[in-house]
Amino acid sequence: MVVNKYITALVEAAGVDTVLLPALETGIPAGVLARLDGICLTGSYSNVEPHHYGRPPLPEDCRHDPARDGSAFSLIRQARELNLPMLGICRGFQEMNVAYGGSLYHRLQDRPGMLDHREPEGGDTNGHYHPAHDISLNPLGLLARISDLHSSRVNSLHQQGIDRLGQGLTADATAPDGLIEAISDPSLAFALGVQWHPEWQTRHHPLYRAIFTAFGEACAQHQRRFNA
Numbered sequence: 126m127v128v129n130k131y132i133t134a135l136v137e138a139a140g141v142d143t144v145l146l147p148a149l150e151t152g153i154p155a156g157v158l159a160r161l162d163g164i165c166l167t168g169s170y171s172n173v174e175p176h177h178y179g180r181p182p183l184p185e186d187c188r189h190d191p192a193r194d195g196s197a198f199s200l201i202r203q204a205r206e207l208n209l210p211m212l213g214i215c216r217g218f219q220e221m222n223v224a225y226g227g228s229l230y231h232r233l234q235d236r237p238g239m240l241d242h243r244e245p246e247g248g249d250t251n252g253h254y255h256p257a258h259d260i261s262l263n264p265l266g267l268l269a270r271i272s273d274l275h276s277s278r279v280n281s282l283h284q285q286g287i288d289r290l291g292q293g294l295t296a297d298a299t300a301p302d303g304l305i306e307a308i309s310d311p312s313l314a315f316a317l318g319v320q321w322h323p324e325w326q327t328r329h330h331p332l333y334r335a336i337f338t339a340f341g342e343a344c345a346q347h348q349r350r351f352n353a
């Protein structure tokens with residue numbers, strides 16, 4: 126399943142048609158991605174299983190999704206091989222970092238000096254996706270290039286976060302507590318991951334809209350080069 130806000134942002138702000146791929150623990154079969162022009166890895170309340178980054182299991186009450194892990198890591202590997210545009214959001218951002226050999230912190234709110242990055246308790250959905258903390262953008266990163274911004278304020282709905290940055294990734298933005306909030310792979314045409322949720326009401330957030338617009342442009346360029 127996918128929450129409709131992702132589809133709305135992809136159609137309205139990226140201008141792309143969408144297909145949903147299944148979560149398969151054995152991964153997405155080779156050849157599927159050659160027929161696509163980009164992939165968007167969405168958020169999920171489940172967590173990447175720590176054995177993927179060499180850490181002990183999380184507590185029993187933490188939600189896992191091995192099928193999602195299997196699909197995501199096969200999609201990221203194939204997208205890198207094909208230089209297929211890739212946008213990772215929240216869990217998708219974390220999957221990208223792990224796929225590049227990075228690792229994750231768990232329960233950021235329990236770590237000294239770290240902000241509580243979870244969504245506010247109670248309230249309505251709009252409140253959950255309200256801007257929660259500032260980010261500083263790396264002027265050399267993809268995010269700064271596509272948004273022309275030095276800083277912004279973003280929503281926050283997560284308790285895991287990047288510990289070790291994956292090999293070959295650039296840290297494109299950081300939170301006030303130093304947590305990496307955006308990553309990119311400069312060796313690919315377009316590979317961007319963000320810890321927050323830019324799919325939420327892209328019409329009202331120029332940074333969020335710029336992310337999807339740039340992703341859509343990268344997909345269109347890929348189609349012109351490879352699938353015309």
Ligand SMILES: N[C@@H](CCC(=O)NCCCC(=O)O)C(=O)O
Nearest residue numbers: 168169170171215216283284285
């Ligand atoms: N489980 C991870 C990732 C959290 C995440 O993706 N949250 C958003 C889910 C709802 C949505 O898609 O908006 C973590 O806790 O860090």
